[in-house]
Amino acid sequence: MRRVLPAGDRALLVEVADLAAAERLHAALAAAELPGVEELVPAARTVLVRCDPRRVAEVATAIRSLPLAASAPVVGREVEIAVAYDGEDLPEVAAYLGVSAAELVRRHTGARWRVAFTGFAPGFGYLVCDDPLFDVPRRSAPRTRVPRGAVALAGPYSGVYPRESPGGWQLVGRTHAELWDADREPPALLAPGTVVRFAAAGFTVAGAPPRAGASSRPAVATGAVDLPGDRSTAPAIEVVDPGLQLLVQDLGRVGRASLGVAESGAADRRAHRAAQRAVGNPPEAAALELLAGGATLRFRGAGVVARAGADLGATLVHRDGTTEAVPCETPVAVHDGDELVAGWAGRGLRSVIAVRGAIALAPELASLATDTLAGLGSRERGAAPLRAGDVVPLRGPAAVRAAVARPSLAPPPRLPAAGETVVLRVVLGPRDDWFTGDGVRRFLEDEWTVTPRSDRVGIRLEGARALERAVTAELPSEGMAAGAVQVPPHGHPVVLLRDRPVTGGYPVIACVVTDDLDLAAQTPPGARIRFRPTALDVGGPF
Structure with a gap:
């Protein structure tokens, strides 16, 4: 089949x-x-x-017409992971499986697990074993926060959460093993084919055992990032006020999904490219992404700045007290000590602020993109949002490829505001057949309200009616494309954005087309979304 x-x-x-x-x-x-x-x-x-x-x-x-390969799965190295079996779902899972909690632990530690594939997040391996006991349904409503190191079960799989993240698996224990370290080669402790043995250990958080594959990488500081050398002459941006959320973003990490790493990067690609073009940077350069507005940035050294994206209004306050407006997608000269003061977005949700010369932090996995789900960013900060007092170094004008900054050739698009309706084009599938005909009609005909729980991982929607499923079975984890519209058991859609999990276990009723992802990322809480189907020719019947 x-x-x-x-x-x-x-x-x-x-x-x-x-x-x-x-x-x-x-x-x-x-x-x-x-x-x-x-x-x-x-x-x-x-x-x-x-x-x-x-x-x-x-x-x-x-x-x-492609024939399947004849080779068997590759078996790799063996690792042991110490686990404290005190997960909050352990009693309920044991009762579901018809065994005691002690018997569940005995079977879990006695099994020989193998990483079948990776996904969801960097370092997350889907482990299978030959013990038929382990077949556990996911939670009906996923947790918004699963702690780092949680050992969990779902379907026939066991897994370990590499970092704090949302998740719908059943939690049976916790470990201090370092699942992902970008400075390690390979960065993932659990690569496909790795054999895993779990060992029961009664440790507490304050008394961790030696960690499997422990990292020698120093912890990322939570304080301000600052420049070495002469602060007065090195070009930089000082964060006076970061607003709601201020992140470093570029065009992301392409081609690393097999490691569990989504491309991430700028939520609104068009706005990112427009801001970089305006200041004369290449499109792949890093810029700042501001959520909703309210930020103040101070410039060290002279340069050129441009903003794009949300209609928030921005003012440049010069050291002498004079001010000037910063129009959208238009280059503006700045001098040492000038401050860019961003208002609050009236239309749209995210703004891009680019500076000639671009940001000079050290990349992680060849990118500075801040992936809020995977915990990847720059080597100096990881995925931590910028804070008041942080100083972000710039490469300076000498690094600019384009000699002349250029304003946008076309006017910026009109972005949505709260209370307005946005139409997003979708391709139905791959799992629209998991929903009833009435469920698919409701998905396309109803309006869905964007909730404040939305973020760079996904737009969480609420509607008047939940979508009815035709297939109620558990969906085995499968790859998630950017724009995938997942439907968890509560029946309300979630549109996955740039920081999505690479794999997921909720059926995808449709996918937003690539050209509409920028608009989706600019749709604020309180706005409404309608989905409009569009055809895709894949060369014949499925």
Whole structure:
């Protein structure tokens, strides 16, 4: 059995019968190097194939006739992970499985686990074993915060959360093992094929045992980042007030989904490119992304600044007390000591502030993008938002490739405000058949309100009616494309944005088309969304 399903306008989800077939399919796709294929995300019984959008149909046709690889799964090194089995879901999970908590722990530590695939977040491995006991449903409502090191069960899998994040798995214990370290090679402790043995340990948070694969990397400081050398002459931006959230962003980490790393990067790509173009930087340079507004930035040294994105109004306050407006997507000269004061967004949600020369922090995995879910950013700060007193170094005008700053050639788009309705185009699938016909109609006909619980991971929506499922079974984890519209058991959609998990276990009813993701990221709480279907030709019936 093989099905090729649309996953937006630039990805396909290829479904096979089981995990063994998915591993063989992934091996075949990796070896074939099909033209137009950009990235592969293997999962429980699927492989997500990210494609050049101009070649989606061609890739779909090639996949249908591609023979599976004959090789068995690769078995790698063996690691032991010490676990304190005191998870809050342990009693309930044991009762569900019909065993005592002690028996569950005995079986969990006695099993030989293997990492079948990775995803969700950097360092998160989906572990399988040959003990048939372990088949546990996810929680009906995911937790908004699962602690770092939580050992959990879902379906036939066990896993360990590498960092604090949302999650719907059942928590049975905790560990101090270092699952992910960008300075380690490989950075993930649990790579596909790794064999894992869990060992019961009665440690407390204050008395941790030696950590499996412990990192020698120093902890990221939570205080201000500052420059070495002469503070008076080195070009930099000083954060006087960061507003609601101020992050460093570039165009992200492309091609690392197999490590559990989404591309992340600027939420509104068009605004990011427009601001960089205005100051003369290359589009891939890093800039600041401001949520909602309310920030004040002080410049050290002379330069050129531009903003794009949300309509927040911004004023440049010169050292002599005079002021001037900072129009959207227009370069403005700044001098040492000048301050950029950003108002609050009336339309849109996120602003990009670019400075000629760009930001000169050290990248993590070849990017400065702040991934709020994965915990990746710069080596100096990790994913920590900028704080008052932070000083962000700039490379200076000498690093600029373009000689002349240029304003945008077209007027900025009109962005939505709270109370207005936004239309987002979607490609139905890959799991629209998991919903009733009435559920799909409601998804497309109803208006969905953006809630304040939305963030860079996803837009959480509420509607008058929950979406009715036709299939109520657990969905094995599978790859998530940017723009995927997941529907958790409560029946209200979540539109996954740039900091999405790489894999997920809730059915995706549709995917927002790539060209509408910038608009989605600019839709503020209180605005309403309607989804409009658009066709995708993948070269024949699925």
